[in-house]
Amino acid sequence: MQSLITTDVTPAQSTLSGLVGNTPLLRICEPLAPAGHGFWAKLEGFNPGGIKDRPGLHMVERARARKDLPPGGRIIESTSGTLGLGLALAGMVHGHPVTLVTDPGLEPSMTRLLTAYGADVDIVTEPHPVGGWQQARRDRVARLLAEHPGSWSPDQYNNPDNTTAYTPLALELAAQLRHIDVLVCSVGTGGHSGGISRVLRQLFPELRVVGVDTVGSTIFGQPARTRLMRGLGSSIYPRNVAYERFSEVHWVAPAEAVWACRQLAASHYATGGWSVGAVALVAGWLAGTLPAHTRIAAVFPDGPQRYLETVYDNAYCERHGLLDAPPPGPEVITRPDEKEVTRWTRCTEVVDPLAGEGR
Known part of the structure; x- marks a missing residue:
């Protein structure tokens, strides 16, 4: 063929x-x-x-242009894996530490790869009673943002970028x-x-x-x-x-x-x-x-x-x-x-x- x-x-x-x-x-x-x-x-x-290399780079570049993400500010986001790779790439390109919140369903090989690319991988341990693992991850992102002044989340679910x-x-x-x-x-x-x-x-x-x-x-x-x-x-x-x-x-x-x-x-x-x-x-x-x-x-x-x-x-x-x-x-x-x-x-x-x- x-x-x-x-x-x-x-x-x-x-x-x-x-x-x-x-x-x-x-x-x-x-x-x-x-x-x-x-x-x-x-x-x-x-x-x-x-595919999510594209929004990973674009969302970070737009946030930097608007000054929503200050130089050296931490990027914190929920991911099931692929966007995490894009954000790890964007963090490397633009000099930002990256924290990725995921859940136990993420493949161990992906966790190791994201860590090798310099990202901190934070794994939630309990699903949200209504919104499941996805909402549990988002809630954890909100807590981490409060703990890290100057940090920023792309909020991929709602961000028009x-x-x-x-x-x-x-x-x-x-x-x-x-x-x-x-x-x-x-x-x-x-x-x-x-x-x-x-x-x-x-x-x-x-x-x-x-x-x-x-x-x-x-x-x-x-x-x-x-x-x-x-x-x-x-x-x-x-x-x-x-x-x-x-x-x-x-x-x-x-x-x-x-x-x-x-x-x-x-x-x-x-x-x-x-x-x-x-x-x-x-x-x-x-x-x-x-x-x-x-x-x-x-x-x-x-x-x-x-x-x-x-x-x-x-x-x-x-x-x-x-x-x-x-x-x-x-x-x-x-x-x-x-x-x-x-x-x-x-x-x-x-x-x-x-x-x-x-x-």
């Missing part, structure tokens, strides 16, 4: 921040999509730490593909889906935006549950989610994401973690149901390295019942609150769960 790969290459940069951006596209087809159909994957794992950080990525996609009919993004903080779709909708007014969430996530109106997948989904409502731009949402279960990740690895070499598997599953299905000429762009946020002990570990997957047969197509519901979903499910009615609360 032949894969087509394209990239816009800029001259080599001599700075750390110059390593971020201008990531390649890879054409993904069989077995994720039927013969003659496919989609284009934006491989953000080619950034040093993944998290979305504007993805303007360059959107422009890269537009330049590489010339035209885009459908954009497929995982949704966690709402940063990259909101930032990319804002720019691309201006360039391509008929663009369809498809959000990919995880079962157990409350972002699109489902009840919050304990979630195995990290990097997408939320147990809180991030303000950066641009609900009005989504044409539909898909919820994907962990076993379904694992299947797609492993199929990508075996057929295209380029693969990644939970978000990549979920996005690839949905993008491949869309490619098979839409006309072959439809130009679909899917954002792959990272690579496979941090998932060697989870997604790509047979023992781990067997313990969690993740080595199922290929998933059938999505179940369909008409409203996000129609029922609690437990497997791949699609809904074409997207609503803001907080629309009536002055959001």
